[in-house]
Each structure stands twice: as C-alpha cells, then as structure tokens.
Amino acid sequence: MSSDHEIKTWTPHTIGLVLFVILGGAAAFYRMQQGLGAATHLNDAYPWGFWLGFDVLGGVAMAGGGFIIAAAVYIFNWKRYRPIGRPAVLTAFLGYLMAIIALFLDIGHPWRLWHPAIMWQWHSVMWVVAIHVILYTTTLAIESSPMLLERLQWHKARKAVGGIMVGAVIFGVMLSTLHQSSLGAVFLIAPSKMSPLWFSRFLPYLFLISAIAMGLAMVSTEAMLSAKAFKHKVDDEVFFGLGRGLLITLAVYLVFKLYFLVANAGVGAAFDGSVEGNMYLLEMAVGVIIPLLILVRKRSRTSVSGLFAVNLLVITGVLINRMNVCIFSMQRYNAVQRGADYFPSGAEFLVTLGIVSFGIFLFKMAAKHLPLFVDA
Amino acid sequence: MAINRRDFLKVTAGSGLLLAADVSPGLASPPKSLPPEAVGILYDATLCIGCKSCMVNCKKYNSMPGGALRQDNGSIPYEYQSSARIYDAPTDLSAKTLNIIKVYRSGTGVNKDQVENGYSFVQQHCLHCVDPACASVCPVGAFHKLPGSGIVAYEADKCIGCRYCELACPFGVPRFEWRNASPKLVKCQLCRHRVAEGGYSACCEFCPTGASLFGKVVDLRAEAARRLALPAGSSYDYPLNRIGSGRSMPKKVANYYQHTYGLTEAGGTQCMLLAGVPFDKLGFNPRITDQRYPDLTWEYIVKVPILIAALLAAGTVVQRLTRNKGDDR
Numbered sequence: 185m186s187s188d189h190e191i192k193t194w195t196p197h198t199i200g201l202v203l204f205v206i207l208g209g210a211a212a213f214y215r216m217q218q219g220l221g222a223a224t225h226l227n228d229a230y231p232w233g234f235w236l237g238f239d240v241l242g243g244v245a246m247a248g249g250g251f252i253i254a255a256a257v258y259i260f261n262w263k264r265y266r267p268i269g270r271p272a273v274l275t276a277f278l279g280y281l282m283a284i285i286a287l288f289l290d291i292g293h294p295w296r297l298w299h300p301a302i303m304w305q306w307h308s309v310m311w312v313v314a315i316h317v318i319l320y321t322t323t324l325a326i327e328s329s330p331m332l333l334e335r336l337q338w339h340k341a342r343k344a345v346g347g348i349m350v351g352a353v354i355f356g357v358m359l360s361t362l363h364q365s366s367l368g369a370v371f372l373i374a375p376s377k378m379s380p381l382w383f384s385r386f387l388p389y390l391f392l393i394s395a396i397a398m399g400l401a402m403v404s405t406e407a408m409l410s411a412k413a414f415k416h417k418v419d420d421e422v423f424f425g426l427g428r429g430l431l432i433t434l435a436v437y438l439v440f441k442l443y444f445l446v447a448n449a450g451v452g453a454a455f456d457g458s459v460e461g462n463m464y465l466l467e468m469a470v471g472v473i474i475p476l477l478i479l480v481r482k483r484s485r486t487s488v489s490g491l492f493a494v495n496l497l498v499i500t501g502v503l504i505n506r507m508n509v510c511i512f513s514m515q516r517y518n519a520v521q522r523g524a525d526y527f528p529s530g531a532e533f534l535v536t537l538g539i540v541s542f543g544i545f546l547f548k549m550a551a552k553h554l555p556l557f558v559d560a
Numbered sequence: 561m562a563i564n565r566r567d568f569l570k571v572t573a574g575s576g577l578l579l580a581a582d583v584s585p586g587l588a589s590p591p592k593s594l595p596p597e598a599v600g601i602l603y604d605a606t607l608c609i610g611c612k613s614c615m616v617n618c619k620k621y622n623s624m625p626g627g628a629l630r631q632d633n634g635s636i637p638y639e640y641q642s643s644a645r646i647y648d649a650p651t652d653l654s655a656k657t658l659n660i661i662k663v664y665r666s667g668t669g670v671n672k673d674q675v676e677n678g679y680s681f682v683q684q685h686c687l688h689c690v691d692p693a694c695a696s697v698c699p700v701g702a703f704h705k706l707p708g709s710g711i712v713a714y715e716a717d718k719c720i721g722c723r724y725c726e727l728a729c730p731f732g733v734p735r736f737e738w739r740n741a742s743p744k745l746v747k748c749q750l751c752r753h754r755v756a757e758g759g760y761s762a763c764c765e766f767c768p769t770g771a772s773l774f775g776k777v778v779d780l781r782a783e784a785a786r787r788l789a790l791p792a793g794s795s796y797d798y799p800l801n802r803i804g805s806g807r808s809m810p811k812k813v814a815n816y817y818q819h820t821y822g823l824t825e826a827g828g829t830q831c832m833l834l835a836g837v838p839f840d841k842l843g844f845n846p847r848i849t850d851q852r853y854p855d856l857t858w859e860y861i862v863k864v865p866i867l868i869a870a871l872l873a874a875g876t877v878v879q880r881l882t883r884n885k886g887d888d889r
Contacts, residue, residue, distance in 0.1 A: 216741070217741065218741060219738065219740055219741035219743060220743070221739045221740075222739070226738065227738065228653075228726060228732070228736060228738075231736060232723065232727060255875070260882055261879075261883055290722075291722050292719070292720065292722075292736065292737075292742075292744075293721045293742070296720040299700045299718060299720050300700055300720070303699075303701050303718060305698060305699055305700060306861070307696050307854065307857075307858060307861060308696065308697050308698055313699075314699055353875075354872060354875035354876055355872070358867075358868060358871035361867070361871055362867055362871070366860075366864075370857075371727075372859075372860060373693055373697055373728040373853055373854075374728065375847070375849075375851075376847035376848045376849065377730070385859070517845070517847075521843070521845050522732060
C-alpha cells in the first residue's frame, strides 16, 4: 500500500501540534542545560510532581488499552475487536515512548537511564518497574511492527513476526498487568506520608483496575476520533462492547474504592473540606460515579455520543487519581511536617504539552503512512 | 454480544483472587539486622545548648575529600560565592546541610526541655536505619549499608536521580541538588571518610557538652537506657564526644521524656535521640511506625515471580481454548 492521500499532513491542527512540540523541546532543552531546580518547581518535599504524576503514571495508564485489546483479539479471540487492535497497540507503544521521554527528563541524570538494566536490585519496586518498561516497550514495538513491515513490503519479516505474535501478546499482557500494578506498588513505601484516602496495601491492584478502565475508555475514544478524522468507520457494536466492559470494570473499582475508604480513612475524611478530601471527591465523581450513573442507563450505553462523554470523564478521572496518589495524597504531610508547597512551573506544563502533542502527531503520521486501520 | 459478561467476570474474578491471595513463598524478606560493630550517634537534647558547633564542623569536615558535601570542583558548599565569604545560615536540611539544630518553643519559652512555656533543641540528620527504606527502593543500589559499621552510604556514580529515596525515607532525610544540572542526592553518611581512618563523626568530636555522642550502637542503647533510669535532679557524669573517650562532664539530670527515639522507629535506627519533650513536638512525624519499611514493598515483590508464571499460563490456556472459536459471541 501507499500513504493515504485523504489524510493531509499540514492542517491547522498539525501545525499547532508541531508548534507545541517545538515549545516543549525548548523547555526540555532548558531543563537539560540548567537542571531540574531551574526548570521545575519540584522540591525536597515534593520530589515527584507533574511529569511523574501526569506523563509517566497517567501515560502508562492510558497505554492500558493496548494490552486489553491485544488480549481480546489474540488471547480471547474476540475477532470483533480486530479493527481497533492496531491503533490500540500503537497508542500503547506511543504512550510508553512518551512516558520514557518524560522519565528521561525527570531523572537527575538522564544519560544514566540504562543503569537499572545492569545494576540489578530485585528488592526495589522501581527496578521492577524499569525492567518492565524496557521489556514491554520492546514487546509493543514487536506487536506494532507488522504495519511497518507491510508498508516496507518486507514479506519474510512480516511472516516471522506473525508467527511469534500470539507469544508476544501473551508475554506482553503478563508484563503490562504487572507493570500497571507495580506502579501502584511504588507508593507502598510511603504509608506515613500519604493520606489514608489513597494509601492501602491493595494500591497495586487499584492501579491495575483503574488502568483497565482508562484503557477501555482510551481505545474507545481513539476509535471514535479516528472515525471522524481519518474516515475509519468502526462498527458501533465495538463501542457498545467497550462500554459494557467499562461498566463492569468501574463497578468493581467502585466497590474496592468504597471498601478501602471505609476501612482505611473513614467516610468523614473525604468530606472534611480539606484539599485531600476535595481531590478525592473530584476523582471519584469525575472518573467513577458520574460515568457509572450514565452507563447504567441502557439508552446512554448504546449511544456513541453518550459513551464519548463517559470515556472523557473516565480518562480525566483516572488522570486525577494518578496525580492525587503522586502529589495531593502527601499535601497534608508536606504542609504540616515540611512546610512545603508545589505547583508545576511553566516549563513543566510546556514539556507535558509537547510530549502529548508529539504522541498525537506520531499517531497521525502512522494513520497516514502505515496500514493502521485494517478490517477483520 | 461482543464481550461476554460471564467470561469477563470469570477472568476478572480469577485474576483478582490470584492477586489478593497471600502467596508468600519460602523467599523470606532479606531484613537487615544490626551488625555487632555498627556505629551511631546518641543525641541528648537535654545536654544541647544550641551552639551549632556540630553544624559548622559537619560542613567543614564533609567538604574535605571523601566527605558527603565534597564538590567535584572542590568549592566550599557552605560559603556564598562572594568576596565577603559569608557563611550560610540554613533553616533546614538541604543539599548543602547534612545536620541541623532546630528549636521547639512554646509560650514564654523559658523552661529548657519542658513542653509548657518551654523550649528544646533537636538535631536532625540521617538516622542510619538498621533496614533503610532508601536502600531498599533504590533501583540501582546507590544507597547501601556499609558492612561492619552499618553506615547507610551513597554512591553518586550509580545514582540516576529518580529521587525515590526522598519519597521513601520516612524521616525526610535525603536531599537533592536541585540547582545542579549534574546532581547528587545528599545526606549524612556518618563521616564515613573519617570512620574509615579510625576517626568518628565531626558533629560528635566538636560537641562541647556531650549532646552528640558517637559510639557502637549497643553501647549507645545501654547509655540511653541508663540515662532514662536516672532520677531527675540527680547528678550524672555524662561522657563526651565518643564512648570510651575518657572525657566526661558532670551535670544535673533533666526530666527525660521516657522514650529513646530510634530504638524501634522504622524497625530501629543506629542514631537515637533523648529529649525532655515528646518527639512529635520536635518535628518527628507521629505517623512513623515501628514497621520495617522495606517489608511494605517486599510483600508485593515476592508475588511478582508467581504472577509472571500464573499470567503466562493463564494466557496460554485461554488462547488454546478459544482459538478455534468464531466471533459469534
């Protein structure tokens, strides 16, 4: 095949994206030259901020759609989802790539990013996470490679990849499941700093369940937008199926969240008017309760526009959750014990905007130049 | 119907059970125990006069080769870079301050070592945990305990600067060089460069009152227990500088708050504190428990190998079972 001439490279949207990438690149250059203190508002009480909470934790959760759809298509053999398989896996790959860029900029010594690969520390969750990122990004590259190989017409290589695909998917699903939960496990070490609204020993699995919800919402949204932007029509049944999956996942998540709210912090902690309480309510309302109220009505569950709204709410809610765990859960400790505060700097916002724009730009280029949308 | 709800629930519930199950194989956590020759500091706030000699000498001796504040270019981190060469006046631990004396005050603040209308000094620095969270979370092993002395040491060459140690340390000790484009984490390393040469930490060597006392942890624990047992108002010959130095100073015993901070906190620390007021008044987070912090993440990590095997097996089985099915579901 050749490039899709229906998709124009230079539209106002794309020019905007490229401008954001350039601005983000400039901010990233400033960070590399001047260090983290100059470019960010991070401090010793808030060592992890917007880049970690949004770009890394949020970005990886967004990539959750990749392993869910890959599992549906290749492991459960639900062939109806095949048309959204490639975009979902590509999104996951781009999501991890973007998380790696953010990690590269966030750590103090970017050029030592490879250290965990040789300095094994199996007692460190961060090391487990690092190894997962390396292995899973490689796996996602393999899972995404058929498009490129088909475009290049490298038939032998395409056939070889096809032969190991199922194995790669099973391996990838295992890695991704563990990686999503390991990101939650990172925070198990901070029970005396985090608010009990978020800290629980079940945190790894709450991360996993919410990543599944986020992943379903992401692939659904992406397919809806691609249908509009790239004229790739997907059977509405796919959206309804994803919506049902979202309903079940959110219901399970709500039960766990409510159980841990009562068991750990007490219901009062959510309604005490504190920053932590309010952020908890926001996260739950936007990401869980309102979407569930919409989804339980069959009429909205079988309407693409209704599902679109639900998807956006869930994505926003889970992003808020990741930033809550990473930043706001320690607000009281940091204010009372450390007298510290944090709000992201302009450069932190610019870099994030640039990274997200870069991802969308790459996705669009893939839609134009690669056989991204294939029908079952 | 595209997603069969029954299937979905089966899989979800199955993996949920698997995750929640308490699978702890024979692999025990590798808890660190106190080495018999481990060293530490006993800080007694009731002896501290707030002269900050420990702070000044900490900076001075840690700026020397091998010290924790030593800069690659040899510059002195505690002097402002101006012709006046003014010393800094830190208000908190930082990348330039390993050790700091702070003060608690209440009301009129006239009674030393009392809660009401009183005041107390307190020293903050790395407590050198027996089983440190920073070393357990570090993905590259930049933090580690030195064999023998048990000092929690840091190797800048390995460090990637992820700052997980800052998040993990319950005492908020490690500090990052935010202003440096090639940064380090900075914390007290108990003057390991001086200990290696038979010396001991500068804060204790230059403490005039014995408030900071260096020694083997077992001796310090015995000394702390002895002091807590003394009746307030009696006289006691307080050892100076380090246990076994032969120097001492008699002083009237203050009314101790009956607890040795660091004996059990976070699984025990090699540096310990005594004071006349409760330790949460002195800035210690009351939510810190006696839990060994590394166990918290270890409980998860032991499950990882089992989860890897279970997920690979489950994926393979499901794929085999469903591969010949049409999509008529």
